[in-house]
Amino acid sequence: MFxxxxxxxxxxxxxxxxxxxxxxMVKDSLIVIIFTTAFGIFFVVAEALVALLLRLIGIGI
Structure with a gap:
């Protein structure tokens, strides 16, 4: 069969x-770490801006 x-x-x-x-391997690993960090920072900043906007219009806490 096999x-x-x-x-x-x-x-x-x-x-x-x-x-x-x-x-x-080192070069490719550094690229992955840099992009992962950049995307993480982007999403943290985007979430903070959305929270700020919601707070400004009175929806957020």
């Missing part, structure tokens, strides 16, 4: 993979 599923086939595929180098 003829295509073999250890030899898996090892062949693992050897074909282009594994990222350490400096690529």
């Amino acid at each position: 003829k295509w599923f073999s250890i030899e086939g898996i090892m062949t595929e693992v050897k074909r993979i282009r594994w990222p180098r350490a400096n690529d």
